[in-house]
Amino acid sequence: MSLRRFQEAIRATFVERDRRRGAEGTFVWFVEEVGELARAIKKRDPSSMREEFADVLAWLLSLANLQGVDLEEAMGKYAPGCPRCRKTPCECP
Secondary structure (H helix, E strand, C coil): CCHHHHHHHHHHHHHHHHHHHHHHHHHHHHHHHHHHHHHHHHHCCHHHHHHHHHHHHHHHHHHHHHHCCCHHHHHHHHCCCCCCCCCCCCCCC
16 A cells, blocks of 8 residues: 555544544644654564554654645655755765
8 A cells, every 4th residue: 555545544534533633632642652652662572563653654644634745745855865965875974
């Protein structure tokens, strides 16, 4: 599944709840999920990491939906490599 299709699926599933919660509330949930991911990484628990990465991505997509941002389009910033030096791997000092 492409990132755009996943963003559309998240929109179809959660947009009404996300709108009621608003961008601020959705951002708070996103940050909470990032914290849970940090704990899973610290524990080095592969199963929890997979689950928390999925949750972080879903909440990021929800937040992007509320803000009208197409994340597949936005990720083009990194398509040519490093956005500063345009190299892969990055050669920035």
